Amino acid sequence: MNFNLFSLIHGNFLIILVLYGAGMIIPFFFPRQPRFQNLIAHGAAIAASTAGVVLGVLGLFADSPPVFYSLSTLPLLSIQFRLDTLSSFFILVISLSGVPVSLYATGYVREFEGRYPMGVLGSLYNAFLLSMILVIMADNGFLFLILWEVMSLVSYFLVVTEHEKAESRYAGFFYFVMTHVGTAFIMICFLLFYQENGSFNFEAFRSSGLVMPQAIQALVFLTALVGFGTKAGIVPLHVWLPYAHPAAPSHVSALMSGVMIKTAIYGLIRVYFDFLGGQFPWWWGFTILVVGAVSALLGVMYALMEHDLKSLLAYHSVENIGIILLGIGAGMIFQSYGLSHLAALGLLAGLYHTINHAMFKGLLFLGAGSLLYSTHTRNMEEYGGLVRHMPWTAFFFLIGAVSISGLPPGNGFVSEWLIFQSLFLSFQIPDLLMKIFLPIGAAMLALTGALAMACFAKAFGISFLAMPRSHHAKQAVEVSLVMRIGMGIMAAYCVILGLATMWIIPLLDRVITPFTHISIAEKVISGRGWTIEPMGVTFASVSTPLLALVIVFLILATLLLSLLLGGWLRKRFYKTWGCGLNLKPRNEYTSTGFSQPIRQVFSTIYRPTVKLETEMMAESRYFAKRMRFELTFQPVFQKYLYDPVVRFFLAVADRFRVIQAGSLHLYLSYIFLTLVALLLWTTL
Amino acid sequence: MAHSDIGSQLVNICSMLLLVTTFAIVSQRRLSACVDLFALQSVFLAVTAALVAFLTGIHHIYVAALLTIVIKAIIIPLILKRVIERLNVTRELVLNINIPASLLICGGLVILALSVTQPIKELGFLLTKDSLAISLAIILIGFFTMISRRKAVTQVVGFLVVENGIFLGATAAAYGMPLIVELGVFFDVLVAALIIGIFTHRLQDTFDSVDVSKLTGMKE
Numbered sequence: 001m002n003f004n005l006f007s008l009i010h011g012n013f014l015i016i017l018v019l020y021g022a023g024m025i026i027p028f029f030f031p032r033q034p035r036f037q038n039l040i041a042h043g044a045a046i047a048a049s050t051a052g053v054v055l056g057v058l059g060l061f062a063d064s065p066p067v068f069y070s071l072s073t074l075p076l077l078s079i080q081f082r083l084d085t086l087s088s089f090f091i092l093v094i095s096l097s098g099v100p101v102s103l104y105a106t107g108y109v110r111e112f113e114g115r116y117p118m119g120v121l122g123s124l125y126n127a128f129l130l131s132m133i134l135v136i137m138a139d140n141g142f143l144f145l146i147l148w149e150v151m152s153l154v155s156y157f158l159v160v161t162e163h164e165k166a167e168s169r170y171a172g173f174f175y176f177v178m179t180h181v182g183t184a185f186i187m188i189c190f191l192l193f194y195q196e197n198g199s200f201n202f203e204a205f206r207s208s209g210l211v212m213p214q215a216i217q218a219l220v221f222l223t224a225l226v227g228f229g230t231k232a233g234i235v236p237l238h239v240w241l242p243y244a245h246p247a248a249p250s251h252v253s254a255l256m257s258g259v260m261i262k263t264a265i266y267g268l269i270r271v272y273f274d275f276l277g278g279q280f281p282w283w284w285g286f287t288i289l290v291v292g293a294v295s296a297l298l299g300v301m302y303a304l305m306e307h308d309l310k311s312l313l314a315y316h317s318v319e320n321i322g323i324i325l326l327g328i329g330a331g332m333i334f335q336s337y338g339l340s341h342l343a344a345l346g347l348l349a350g351l352y353h354t355i356n357h358a359m360f361k362g363l364l365f366l367g368a369g370s371l372l373y374s375t376h377t378r379n380m381e382e383y384g385g386l387v388r389h390m391p392w393t394a395f396f397f398l399i400g401a402v403s404i405s406g407l408p409p410g411n412g413f414v415s416e417w418l419i420f421q422s423l424f425l426s427f428q429i430p431d432l433l434m435k436i437f438l439p440i441g442a443a444m445l446a447l448t449g450a451l452a453m454a455c456f457a458k459a460f461g462i463s464f465l466a467m468p469r470s471h472h473a474k475q476a477v478e479v480s481l482v483m484r485i486g487m488g489i490m491a492a493y494c495v496i497l498g499l500a501t502m503w504i505i506p507l508l509d510r511v512i513t514p515f516t517h518i519s520i521a522e523k524v525i526s527g528r529g530w531t532i533e534p535m536g537v538t539f540a541s542v543s544t545p546l547l548a549l550v551i552v553f554l555i556l557a558t559l560l561l562s563l564l565l566g567g568w569l570r571k572r573f574y575k576t577w578g579c580g581l582n583l584k585p586r587n588e589y590t591s592t593g594f595s596q597p598i599r600q601v602f603s604t605i606y607r608p609t610v611k612l613e614t615e616m617m618a619e620s621r622y623f624a625k626r627m628r629f630e631l632t633f634q635p636v637f638q639k640y641l642y643d644p645v646v647r648f649f650l651a652v653a654d655r656f657r658v659i660q661a662g663s664l665h666l667y668l669s670y671i672f673l674t675l676v677a678l679l680l681w682t683t684l
Numbered sequence: 685m686a687h688s689d690i691g692s693q694l695v696n697i698c699s700m701l702l703l704v705t706t707f708a709i710v711s712q713r714r715l716s717a718c719v720d721l722f723a724l725q726s727v728f729l730a731v732t733a734a735l736v737a738f739l740t741g742i743h744h745i746y747v748a749a750l751l752t753i754v755i756k757a758i759i760i761p762l763i764l765k766r767v768i769e770r771l772n773v774t775r776e777l778v779l780n781i782n783i784p785a786s787l788l789i790c791g792g793l794v795i796l797a798l799s800v801t802q803p804i805k806e807l808g809f810l811l812t813k814d815s816l817a818i819s820l821a822i823i824l825i826g827f828f829t830m831i832s833r834r835k836a837v838t839q840v841v842g843f844l845v846v847e848n849g850i851f852l853g854a855t856a857a858a859y860g861m862p863l864i865v866e867l868g869v870f871f872d873v874l875v876a877a878l879i880i881g882i883f884t885h886r887l888q889d890t891f892d893s894v895d896v897s898k899l900t901g902m903k904e
Contacts (some may be wrong), residue, residue, distance in 0.1 A: 163812050539895050628716075664839075665780065665831055668827070668831045671827075672824075672827050672828065672831055675824070675827070676793075676796065676824070678802045679796060679797075680796065682797075682800060683799050683800050683802075
């Protein structure tokens with residue numbers, strides 16, 4: 001490869017290391033100046049993320065993946081990083097979100113000044129970003145696991161930032177346990193590769209992946225799915241997300257939900273398409289597809305029932321990971337049947353949704369953070385009317401909501417459309433079972449999209465429209481300029497990713513070409529470059545820029561028509577008609593009320609328990625004096641999956657407590673006697 | 685050949701001296717004498733390492749030898765002496781097993797170590813191959829010291845003896861570990877000695893004694 005490009009990439013990598021390192025260390029030199037610590041830490045993160053964007057772009061255009069730092073002082077562990085196109089893509093995702101999120105953070109953490117040590121917060125934030133970038137670049141299984149652990153631990157400490165709250169500690173503990181269960185499975189997966197030829201280098205994994213016995217390959221597939229799936233938040237391993245993401249400071253939630261869970265997607269693609277060489281039986285892709293469909297649907301359904309805005313967004317992460325997996329799963333199925341064009345399309349759609357989700361989910365979490373910052377509550381039932389106090393936040397949140405609901409011109413539309421197409425194209429598979437199942441996946445995706453739209457109609461409507469429901473909402477003021485700029489950049493990403501499809505698809509094509517050995521960019525983008533048509537114009541095609549133009553045109557035309565037909569705008573301000581009653585915030589549609597029809601339809605899944613206590617007036621039993629309404633859902637997964645496991649382990653631990661007498665000598669004797677017994681056994 | 689024969693004999697003598705000091709530690713009742721014996725043992729260890737370095741020409745073992753002198757023969761004994769002085773526990777040790785019985789068991793452990801390493805010795809070609817049995821014996825005896833003694837300070841000494849045995853084993857079986865590993869181990873040992881020193885203080889504060897069997901009361 002070009003030597004200059006290599007040294008450029010190498011230099012860039014060093015700059016990133018130094019900048020993040022500076023952001024991690026320098027704040028501690030100024031313990032008395034939290035404001036300065038804040039600027040230094042997040043300033044370094046902004047600079048490092050900008051360098052990361054450059055690194056990602058350079059990596060995409062490198063001819064062969066540059067490898068650097070083959071340091072090895074310990075057996076098995078070689079400190080080696082590699083930047084192939086897949087890594088470059090994920091670094092781009094991390095760094096592109098890193099810039100606006102860090103900018104936003106400079107404003108957001110003002111709230112924490114004086115309450116929490118700013119140096120620690122800023123330092124951990126930099127460590128978090130750096131660890132994610134290094135995980136993506138690690139080229140050795142051992143190194144990967146170490147960095148993966150660092151990433152998990154740093155994010156754990158960020159989750160428990162507000163450690164005086166019992167709720168944060170519980171969330172942190174839950175996350176801690178779950179992520180370690182996941183890591184254990186990833187370890188098993190890597191050990192399976194290791195025992196094949198005794199090396200932890202990814203290069204060795206690649207060669208051993210191809211010659212593994214089928215049973216071992218299947219085991220690798222399952223352990224990777226569970227291990228990475230725990231981090232990604234697939235159902236039923238998703239239970240930690242709605243606890244951990246809301247508990248973390250909002251800029252961290254944006255990164256955790258938008259970016260960190262994507263490292264799991266990276267891991268899955270790395271293992272399946274790279275190590276195992278993309279050769280798999282049909283049931284692998286099918287499993288991924290089913291997991292994806294279930295995650296997408298259940299994720300959005302639980303999101304609909306949430307009143308905590310950040311928990312709602314966390315459930316949407318489950319949904320979107322599901323959608324990404326639908327794309328990847330479809331790609332894997334096509335790969336098994338040798339339809340490499342379609343396989344590339346599915347994978348490309350999955351990756352497109354990965355970057356899209358990072359951006360709109362990041363944006364929405366920043367928006368939720370702004371609401372939290374101004375109103376000091378995450379409960380949607382206490383919002384309302386915020387569009388008047390916080391117009392910018394409302395506007396950016398709306399862009400995020402449009403994007404996540406998969407409406408044009410938002411970016412979610414393009415990737416979901418591509419995933420739909422790849423699912424519809426299943427009629428090319430020679431297997432009847434797949435011909436039936438993939439369209440079912442498409443139907444579930446359609447239902448997911450519709451429910452997501454309902455959910456964001458609720459989230460936006462309840463939060464921003466109508467009258468303020470609480471004192472907090474009345475007092476809310478727009479957030480500071482840096483926070484608005486941070487959200488603005490994120491919103492711009494969403495729009496650009498939605499419109500500039502003809503430039504983004506070739507880039508994504510570069511990412512997947514090394515794994516699918518086929519380039520589909522020219523087939524997908526039509527001749528003039530304005531339309532995408534996966535299978536030629538006869539099947540389906542769409543042009544997002546034109547679509548956006550049509551939308552703008554329609555809006556203008558509607559305005560114009562109404563002006564022409566109805567005359568110039570006459571404004572008359574009057575109260576909303578309320579059947580003669582005085583309308584108060586209590587008359588508003590609540591979040592619970594809004595989701596009631598859906599709760600009714602899917603009551604078998606939600607299993608709601610409604611408790612209604614009515615206190616009648618003393619004079620007549622027809623007039624209620626006070627009513628208490630309580631709604632709880634049965635936590636199905638906790639009750640039927642997690643609780644039995646926990647009970648089992650507690651019971652076993654109880655048995656084993658007998659040998660834990662608490663005497664140091666006894667413990668030492670155990671070890672000593674075991675050692676002597678083993679030595680004797682070898683000599684006999 | 686004669687050169688390496690003499691060398692091998694010297695290494696054997698030095699490692700035997702290590703074993704002798706280990707037995708001395710087991711038979712010693714006074715704490716400060718235990719610490720002195722440990723320092724002496726560390727000096728022998730350093731001499732062994734330096735000999736191996738000289739005979740094989742592997743230079744980084746010199747560094748390890750120097751570190752052994754500095755950390756194990758000087759710094760750690762000083763720390764332990766200070767702990768003993770401050771806690772005023774110079775007197776007698778309360779033993780779980782009396783000294784003659786301990787010595788007998790230790791003798792048994794040496795025989796076990798010799799018989800376990802016999803097959804390895806036959807395959808070996810290094811001039812230090814005989815030291816492997818001795819190092820294993822020292823590890824086992826050190827471990828046994830930790831079990832049979834009740835004062836926290838003697839437990840530290842036992843732990844450090846185990847460490848010395850491992851170090852001797854590494855030098856004997858493989859002409860030392862990579863330098864980075866050795867540096868890490870030295871650091872670990874130093875930190876462990878410090879932590880256990882502090883821990884002993886806390887023990888004294890809480891229970892008015894450095895008898896670790898009182899820790900049982902902390903259960904639940």
